[in-house]
Amino acid sequence: MIRLSETLMRYDEPAHDWNEALPVGNGRLGGMIFGGVGEETVQFNEDSIWYGGYRNRNNPDALDNLPEVRRLVFEGKLKEAHRLAEAALSATPRSERHYLTAGNLLLRFDHPAGETTGYRRELDLETAIASTVYEIGGVAYRREVFCSYPDQVMVVRLRADRPGSLSFNARFERNKGRYMDRSFRHGTDTVAMSNDCGGRDGLAYTAAVKAVASGGRVRIVGEHLFVEGADEATLLLAVAGTFRHADPDRHCFELLASAAACSCEELRRRHVEDYAPLFRRTRLELGVEERERARAGLSAAKRLERVRQGERDDGLITLFFHFGRYLLIACSRPGSLPANLQGIWNDSMTPPWDSKYTININTQMNYWPAESCSLEDCHEPLFELIERMRENGRVTARSMYGCRGFAAHHNTDLWADTAPQDIYGPATQWVMGGAWLALHMWEHYRFHPEERFLRRAYDTMKEAALFFQDFLVESPEGYLVTNPSVSPENHYRLPNGETGTLCYGPAMDTQIVGELFGACLEAARILGVDEEDRGEWERIMSRLPEMKIGLHGQLQEWLEDYEEKDPGHRHISHLFGLHPGTTISPDKTPELAKAAEVSLRRRLAGGGGHTGWSRAWIINFWARLLNGNQAYAHTLALLEQSTLPNLLDNHPPFQIDGNFGAVAGIAEMLLQSHLDEVRLLPALPDSWPSGRIEGLRARGGFRVDLEWSEGRLECATVQSTCGSLLRLRADAPLRVVRQDGTVPVFVEQREAGVLELQTRKGETYELRPR
Known part of the structure; x- marks a missing residue:
């Protein structure tokens, strides 16, 4: 070997x-x-x-008080809305179960x-x-x-x-x-x-x-x-x-x-x-100088300390990338439960945040590298948890909100509990957890377009969408919005100095709902089903609020252009559409991408990125903004400020999502495919002038190997696992042939800078600059 x-x-x-x-x-x-x-x-x-057993924690007074909470939120009566929501829309009892050593x-x-x-x-x-x-x-x-x-x-x-x-x-x-x-x-x-x-x-x-x-x-x-x-x-x-x-x-x-x-x-x-x-499905090698190779005999802890002192060690970044993939294999295999806040590694009877599944970012981040880094098998435990959540989520949707479908809030546990967690204004009254998780099943299909799995995923996605068909209500402005909700886990400040969390139609909610209905529409078309539902989803999407640009040129986090109470808040939820979503990009929506960058820079100027997982998300944001140097800088910052001697992520304390988010971010720097086109080396930093990576995955059913030098692509090989249409965004002319080099491949260009190639299942194609 x-x-x-x-x-x-x-x-x-x-x-x-x-x-x-x-x-x-x-x-x-x-x-x-x-x-x-x-x-x-x-x-x-x-x-x-885990401690304890399953309980029905759905608040029996939620449904009766929901209309009043909505009225108070729409009328801007924050104190009254918060007081009533805290009592009526929290769970009984307030907390789920916790993981044990x-x-x-x-x-x-x-x-x-x-x-x-x-x-x-x-x-x-x-x-x-x-x-x-x-x-x-x-x-x-x-x-x-x-x-x-x-x-x-x-x-x-x-x-x-x-x-x-x-x-x-x-x-x-x-x-x-x-x-x-x-x-x-x-x-x-x-x-x-x-x-x-x-x-x-x-x-x-x-x-x-x-x-x-x-x-x-x-x-x-x-x-x-x-x-x-x-x-x-x-x-x-x-x-x-x-x-x-x-x-x-x-x-x-x-x-x-x-x-x-x-x-x-x-x-x-x-x-x-x-x-x-x-x-060994994926391998990364970054070009390193001889002085860096000499560090190979140093302990990982000493290498980490030297990076903190400002020394360069691209080999440590390579090791960190491989360690993250190792961790996902080690804590999420078919037949196991999915990775929780600490993977499976916890030494406490009362771990931080109960070491549950926090599903307003952290659990999702655990699985960001699963598809792009060829560990799709490791995604399966999450799908099984989502499917178990459907049964409990139907009870939550019906008993607390009078809705069909299934819903989940910002946490779940061993028993797939879907009721609200905590009495914590910035997070508790948020019903988007099930919707965001359902999109993971859609993502798996996009990477592996197999109809059998799509039929399985569609049932879950459709039921998550059904909840919002009933839950969304008309706002005073005429939009269909979530109410009540929050922008996790941030506070806004009103002009009179009053602060709050409850709101209607925050940007993240609208982005998730739009992504979910869009996924359901496309899945239904592929499967040839539910034509009537498609019309309903299209009608709802047409009435969702559009993303707005605020006073500072930033993407608005809330429907109103509120100021943040904490400008450097760890959650940057309103940039969901940039990553992991698909609705904000420099190519397709340049004005929104510029506003997202302003939001990101404002967060950082306010002290953002101070937790490991938040810094990892920031790496992914910069990669999607095609700014490799900033993505690299924040990869270094993650190592310098939020990594323990054993290379586990430090929230602080230890929380594993930063490891997985960083792996996903490095992959995003080298390959992107979220916009239905494959982009090679989209955010390559100047600090990595040469290197190679093998075994990345692109949506559409493609395995991609890349090699580059002097900051430019030398060679790429693309293996088609499903025979899909390959849409390749090329910044420079490319020569495309089958791997044996004997038969030229016809490439059609329909969109400026995008090559289209109808691939054959099982064949490998070689791409080189002309």
């Missing part, structure tokens, strides 16, 4: 805390590896371990006397294996940890190069003073713990670890698993909960028995053969 450049994260000392530990995962099961010498901590999670596997080693030398810990992104090596007393020790998707266990392999020199004990522990409900043994080589997740009708789970040793002996004393005098040993960790399994004890022991029937080499081989093809 040929190694990609910059796919090895190196460190020269153990993690001092959780923010320096290295993540492993198989979608469902995850761990943070500290790499200690005398003691090792493996903090582990399982995606379904599963526990810690603690290892304590009996080493010979002597100093530790040759210490190194690594995370190999090509194999998804975390390793720790060191030498003590003339004995070399090696530890490898990986989470196997095929075998659904975590594997901890421990070796010593001197026979009989490996001795340690292992035990479970829970975090933050939470005690085990039950500690027990299974046979002579397995210890386990079972715990209640808490809450009425709450879940429970079991974690079990089994030791398989070569040489020496394995025994259990109390709740400790001892391995003594072994040449090498393998620990197998399994976790199962009642969300999926009626008998989690039994399921854990079955997983362990199945894994133990394989050699460690076989488990490792099966793991790598499953993981590596996913990771």
